Amino acid sequence: MTQRVLILGGRGRIGNSVAQDIAKHTQAEITVTGRKAIEKQQESSFKHLALDLSDTERLRELISNSDILVHCAGPFHYRDTSVLQICIEQGINYVDVSDHRSYTSKVLALHEQAAQKGVTAIINTGIFPGISNSMVRQCVEQFDEPENIHLSYVVAGSGGAGVTVMRTTFLGLQNPFQVWINGKWETVKPYTERETVAFPEPYGKSGVYWFDMPETFTLPKAFPTVKSVITKFGSVPDFYNHLTWIAANIFPKSWIQNSGGVEFLSQVSHFMTDVSDNFSGIGVAIRSEVVGIKDGLTRSYCSTLAHENTSIAAGYGTGSIAQLLLASKLKKPGVHTVEEALPTDLFAETMHERNVKINQYWL
Structure with missing residues (x-):
């Protein structure tokens, strides 16, 4: 069956970069959301939907029909944990590009809940952090x-x-x-x-x-x-x-x-x-x-x-995590930062696939 990825905030520049990366490296069906409807559907391999994150029932419906939720709807300074909580309730794996201390602290507090439900939630996955x-x-x-x-x-x-x-x-x-x-x-x-x-x-x-x-x-x-x-x-x-x-x-x-x-x-x-x-x-x-x-x-x-x-580099960071989750190469129930969740061999493999050169040397 075709795997489905839902990207919140997928019309922004970073969200779009994430969508493009996932499309290139997987066969998943990708749905991107934004706050407003698109009057004329753009030529795109993605499905576009309007979504207000305060519409909890609509959000829950979309998440329940997905295999992975990717949260790109920043700034995360303003966000609560409701999106991750719905993912945990629905048993859906979660990835985000969060980059703010307060949000990171709040979602890490849901570690035990996610682990009990077998949900892998990996946060801070863009370029920095990521x-x-x-x-x-x-x-x-x-x-x-x-x-x-x-x-x-x-x-x-x-x-x-x-x-x-x-x-x-x-x-x-x-x-x-x-x-x-x-x-x-x-x-x-x-x-x-x-x-x-x-x-x-x-x-x-x-x-x-x-x-x-x-x-x-x-x-x-x-x-x-x-x-x-x-x-x-x-x-x-x-x-x-x-x-x-x-x-x-x-x-x-x-x-x-x-x-x-x-x-x-x-x-x-x-x-x-x-x-x-x-x-x-x-x-x-x-x-x-x-x-x-x-x-x-x-x-x-x-x-x-x-x-x-x-933005493209941030897309590589988040897209590579989604790719590994979809391929079942990465499974770590709970809420984890990327440095805790991602083994170095898998990191090196995904960066090589994206032609990202990382120079390493002793000083």
Whole structure:
């Protein structure tokens, strides 16, 4: 029988990239939803439906007729756990592109319920978090005793991901957050403590700053011997970093702590990147460095990736998880982050299929 995939938020740029990836690597029938009906059906191999996520009965009906639910309807800062709860009730596997601390915490709390129902729910599966987390796992596995993780990202312009990513960025500036440093939790302010990190070409040395990502607390959980986890983010061109720093540290807090302010800043930023994307590109680069003990010596191992389109790369991350679930190659009942759920051999296999080159080397 034909397998069926339901993608919430599948008309957005990341959702569409996920749909395209699943279509390329599986034979599944794909249904994508958006908030509004399409007046004229686009030429597409996907079925398009209008869906308001508050329409619980309609949502339940669509989920019950699917084999996998892929949740791409962000920003996840605003989302509750109702979609995952319905999946658990219906016994349907779940994947998402969530990228916010609060949402990650809420869905992880449903682990036991999912495990009891035999539902595999894998969260944070895009590019960062997502592919980045699996790169960390690759590095960690090189050591007898991993000790420190430094994970950095840089995105060019809008990343090709639309205004939703702008909203996510400004939402991430709202509050100080907890990070795991030297074996204890410390509080840091977003977009502070700039570092210059060497990324693959064409990005080279770029500035990155503390940024509130789920990895700040999921990686210490996944790798409990690790003493420090640093997660930093930056933009290209560099003037966007300075504008974001001003928004985080100079603007009145009320500007980024209410929905109207976030929306205004997001729309202005999106307008600016519409122009700058023409010369900056819309790519992404990731650098994962792990320090630890190997054969009695303290060493460093690095993993890097660069892709010309951030949205497409996010589609690879999420689409590959859906592919493995559909093929029954990945089964892990409960709610898990991708670094906990995805074995490195399967990660390497799916990235190879997508011609994603990940460079790995000892420093």
